[in-house]
Amino acid sequence: MCGIVGYIGYREAWPIVLKGLKRLEYRGYDSAGIALMNNSGQHIYKKAGKVAVLEEFAEAHDKSGTSGMGHTRWATHGVPSDRNSHPHTSNNEKLSIIHNGIIENYATLKEELTNRGHEFKSDTDTEVLIHLIEEIQEIEQIDLLEAVRLALHEVNGAYAIVIMDKEHPDRLIAARKGSPMVIGVGNGEYFIASDATPIIEYTKNVIYLKDGEIALMTREDLLIKQLDNVIQTPLIQELELKLEMLEKGGFDHFMLKEIYEQPRSIKDCMRGRIYPEEGKVQLGGIKEFAEKLKNIDRIIIVACGTSWHAGLVGEYLIEEYARIPVEVEYASEFRYRNPIITEKDVVIAISQSGETADTMAAIEMAKERGATIFGICNVAGASIPRLTHAGVYTHAGPEIGVASTKAFTAQVTVLTLMAFYMAQQKGTITTSKLIELLTELDHIPEKIQVALESNDLIKEVAEKIKDSTNCLFLGRGSGFPVALEGALKLKEISYIHAEGYPAAEMKHGPIALIDEEMPVVFIATQNSSYEKVISNIQEVKARKGKVIAIVTQGDTEVKKMADYCIEIPDANEAFLPLIATIPLQLLSYHIAVMRGCNVDQPRNLAKSVTVE
Numbered sequence: 001m002c003g004i005v006g007y008i009g010y011r012e013a014w015p016i017v018l019k020g021l022k023r024l025e026y027r028g029y030d031s032a033g034i035a036l037m038n039n040s041g042q043h044i045y046k047k048a049g050k051v052a053v054l055e056e057f058a059e060a061h062d063k064s065g066t067s068g069m070g071h072t073r074w075a076t077h078g079v080p081s082d083r084n085s086h087p088h089t090s091n092n093e094k095l096s097i098i099h100n101g102i103i104e105n106y107a108t109l110k111e112e113l114t115n116r117g118h119e120f121k122s123d124t125d126t127e128v129l130i131h132l133i134e135e136i137q138e139i140e141q142i143d144l145l146e147a148v149r150l151a152l153h154e155v156n157g158a159y160a161i162v163i164m165d166k167e168h169p170d171r172l173i174a175a176r177k178g179s180p181m182v183i184g185v186g187n188g189e190y191f192i193a194s195d196a197t198p199i200i201e202y203t204k205n206v207i208y209l210k211d212g213e214i215a216l217m218t219r220e221d222l223l224i225k226q227l228d229n230v231i232q233t234p235l236i237q238e239l240e241l242k243l244e245m246l247e248k249g250g251f252d253h254f255m256l257k258e259i260y261e262q263p264r265s266i267k268d269c270m271r272g273r274i275y276p277e278e279g280k281v282q283l284g285g286i287k288e289f290a291e292k293l294k295n296i297d298r299i300i301i302v303a304c305g306t307s308w309h310a311g312l313v314g315e316y317l318i319e320e321y322a323r324i325p326v327e328v329e330y331a332s333e334f335r336y337r338n339p340i341i342t343e344k345d346v347v348i349a350i351s352q353s354g355e356t357a358d359t360m361a362a363i364e365m366a367k368e369r370g371a372t373i374f375g376i377c378n379v380a381g382a383s384i385p386r387l388t389h390a391g392v393y394t395h396a397g398p399e400i401g402v403a404s405t406k407a408f409t410a411q412v413t414v415l416t417l418m419a420f421y422m423a424q425q426k427g428t429i430t431t432s433k434l435i436e437l438l439t440e441l442d443h444i445p446e447k448i449q450v451a452l453e454s455n456d457l458i459k460e461v462a463e464k465i466k467d468s469t470n471c472l473f474l475g476r477g478s479g480f481p482v483a484l485e486g487a488l489k490l491k492e493i494s495y496i497h498a499e500g501y502p503a504a505e506m507k508h509g510p511i512a513l514i515d516e517e518m519p520v521v522f523i524a525t526q527n528s529s530y531e532k533v534i535s536n537i538q539e540v541k542a543r544k545g546k547v548i549a550i551v552t553q554g555d556t557e558v559k560k561m562a563d564y565c566i567e568i569p570d571a572n573e574a575f576l577p578l579i580a581t582i583p584l585q586l587l588s589y590h591i592a593v594m595r596g597c598n599v600d601q602p603r604n605l606a607k608s609v610t611v612e
């Protein structure tokens with residue numbers, strides 16, 4: 001939530017910061033702002049709306065300067081408006097700040113500062129922090145870095161901040177706790193951003209700022225210290241990210257590009273991890289826990305949104321193959337319960353971004369109670385991989401569309417591999433069975449490619465149901481999480497109300513909604529629940545519902561009943577979610593485009609939910 005970018009060096013800062021904000025817009029897009037330092041002082045431009053609105057607004061203004069910082073906002077405190085947009089300034093207007101996160105004790109601090117004569121120009125928590133820093137600096141008569149350090153001891157919550165000082169235009173100060181920050185190291189220049197995407201075209205050398213660290217950047221130097229004042233030696237790492245990964249590559253939207261990338265992303269996810277001829281799975285990231293996995297009592301999967309749906313698929317697979325009991329928990333609920341966790345439990349935290357606040361809090365709680373924590377994450381170097389004991393990256397590449405697509409199938413792939421790996425360790429699967437499963441899994445990317453070829457047909461179906469106000473998605477077994485994911489995709493990007501349900505649960509309530517206006521999407525492939533799903537389709541048809549069925553290639557039974565059938569290649573039930581999800585992603589995509597929605601940046605949403 002919220003994207004931040006800063007620059008200090010020898011180049012013009014405006015184009016770097018502006019372009020960086022466009023790259024970070026997936027993190028928040030209700031307002032944007034940029035502050036620049038030049039010979040005539042500090043210039044702040046900020047506007048409600050997208051970065052493009054800010055760009056247009058600043059067109060005729062002075063945009064020179066070789067240091068600057070910018071922010072794209074996802075509102076938490078205060079409505080999206082010009083005045084609530086970042087950067088915010090201190091009482092004397094000498095200091096300015098951009099912030100990603102939430103200052104939880106801002107109300108108390110604001111009251112105290114107001115009583116001491118501070119006047120606030122916005123409704124944000126962020127402005128309170130910069131007033132506090134200014135006050136500490138004035139009272140203590142200390143330099144800004146020290147004032148920031150002391151002020152951060154007084155705030156609760158999460159932050160990634162960048163601060164500029166009119167009196168020292170040759171400095172940027174940054175700090176983080178709970179919200180991500182990467183420093184790009186150039187020659188005579190430094191970059192800072194919420195992730196590496198604004199930095200990649202200028203330098204590959206980065207430093208991931210750690211929680212509780214403050215950085216002071218000048219053109220020539222970088223100083224990093226901890227909140228307790230201990231100076232740190234920065235670890236410079238080389239980025240693996242490539243520029244073309246951040247572009248649409250000829251597609252109309254990132255979401256469509258990312259849907260079409262899935263044959264490749266799943267291959268990347270499996271590369272070096274499966275050995276079909278030997279019937280072997282290798283997961284380097286968790287191998288030091290191989291012995292432990294033989295004796296664990298239980299697995300708890302924690303995640304949010306789409307990642308939680310992937311967790312449900314994982315539950316089916318791990319229980320089926322490794323015979324370990326699995327519970328799948330919403331991280332936001334789990335963290336506030338008092339769950340029974342023992343040292344024999346393994347918690348698997350799933351997160352595309354690796355920054356989801358609730359998932360991070362759930363990890364911390366489970367860790368305190370002695371559990372072993374594995375992460376499944378897409379973004380390298382994010383916070384969750386740092387918090388966990390071990391983990392497996394999904395290697396799906398950057399996912400820019402807010403609606404998760406390739407990250408979901410990559411998460412499911414990793415969970416499939418984990419289920420087989422655990423089964424291998426525990427001896428609950430034979431080598432010959434593993435050879436059979438892994439040989440098929442190896443060819444799943446080709447089957448996904450075939451599923452993508454139904455795009456034109458899916459577009460026709462989308463045209464028929466695009467004006468619906470509601471939609472039901474039904475499935476059984478591992479088709480149920482697929483139904484949930486299909487419903488989430490549709491609602492988040494097209495704003496059509498959609499519900500996912502286990503097909504058999506329909507008669508316990510949702511059946512009351514069915515009439516000729518209600519499209520019902522069934523996962524009706526030929527697996528163990530095929531006959532049962534056919535009965536459920538008949539129940540819907542008997543009430544004049546419109547049935548869209550995802551069926552196995554060559555199906556004849558469902559075709560007799562359904563209004564529209566979309567075929568996918570036949571596959572072992574274990575791999576069904578990987579293929580059946582594809583047409584649902586495309587269906588949501590086309591419906592959203594036809595309804596004129598902003599597919600990549602749906603209203604009210606952000607890609608990384610770094611607030612609870």
Ligand code: M6R
Nearest residue numbers: 305306307351352353356403404
């Ligand atoms: O980055 P995470 O996987 O932790 O994010 C979890 C959810 O916020 C995310 O999956 C969300 O539901 C997506 N918008 C779904 O498309």
